[in-house]
Structures are given as structure tokens and as C-alpha cells.
Amino acid sequence: MAVLKMCTYGDPILRKRAEDVSELNDDVLKYIIDLEETLSKQNGIGLAAPQVGIPKRIFLVDLRPSKEDKKIALINPEIIYRSSDIIEREEGCLSVPEVWGSVIRPESIKMKGMLPNGRIVTIRADGLYARALQHEYDHLEGVLFIDYLSTGELDKNKELLDTIIEKNRKKLDRIQI
Numbered sequence: 001m002a003v004l005k006m007c008t009y010g011d012p013i014l015r016k017r018a019e020d021v022s023e024l025n026d027d028v029l030k031y032i033i034d035l036e037e038t039l040s041k042q043n044g045i046g047l048a049a050p051q052v053g054i055p056k057r058i059f060l061v062d063l064r065p066s067k068e069d070k071k072i073a074l075i076n077p078e079i080i081y082r083s084s085d086i087i088e089r090e091e092g093c094l095s096v097p098e099v100w101g102s103v104i105r106p107e108s109i110k111m112k113g114m115l116p117n118g119r120i121v122t123i124r125a126d127g128l129y130a131r132a133l134q135h136e137y138d139h140l141e142g143v144l145f146i147d148y149l150s151t152g153e154l155d156k157n158k159e160l161l162d163t164i165i166e167k168n169r170k171k172l173d174r175i176q177i
């Protein structure tokens, strides 16, 4: 088990479509344990594999920090239904630290995916659960919650966003051989 390093805004992996998991093998199960371990050290309710440098379609949602008893790891998830009812709520993201903004999303969804035991499930979710599942699914598509923010909200957070990008740039500059 390992606590993995978080990739933050500006890291190209966050903008790529993650790869399908072709086989449920030990590597995949290890990724899931690492995601659990990493998320447990963070103040968050979800974590997608690309956020820790693994370009695979796997994520974890764990609402227990929000006092809701929902925890699921999904492999190759698909959204098979989105309600026409939409709802606006403030979101943040472990890969975009300290930035918050309102995101409008379908209020309820149905999602299909594989559990770590290999079983294919379809889950119906609403409220915070639906929101977290959609947010994590977006990570697998290279989409970040800030992509949905209004120009005003983006302007409000511009300094923070620039700082995160600058930190990433400096990190890249240091890796020279």
C-alpha cells in the first residue's frame, strides 16, 4: 500500500481521457488500495486514478467524511442515465486545492461499472452521491469542475489557479537531466 502524490491543475494527466481497464488483475486491485490509502489522508470524498498519476478508468467515492454511509470503487464506469432535473452546488477538488465554485449537474444519475470483485453493477444515485460520482467520472474524461465555472467565478479564483500552475511549472523545471 502506498500514499500517492496528488497531481494538480496544470499537470497534463488531468486533461487526458483515461484508458479502459482491460483486465481485473492484481495491478488494478493494488491501484484501488492505493487510492483508498491516499484518499484517507486527504480531506476529500472522492479520488480518480489520474489524480494520482494512474491513467486508468478507476475511481473511488467515499462519502463517510460527509457523514453519509456510501463508499464505492468503480472500474470502467459509464453514466447510463442523467436526470433532466439539475441542481447547483459548490464543489472543490483535491487536484485544484483551495478553489471552490458552483457547478450545475443532473440531480440524479444511473451509473454502470465493475466492482473490485468483478461484479458489474448499476447504481442509482442522487444528492451528494450523484454529484461525487459525476465529478470523479469527469476526471476520467479529462474534465475538471472548474471547466463549468462562470467567468466571474473563474476570475475570482484566477490568482489561486495561476499559483497552482506556477508550482507545477517549477516542479517540471527542476526535473532536468
Ligand code: NI
Binding pocket: 092, 093, 094, 095, 135, 139
Ligand atoms: Ni476532483
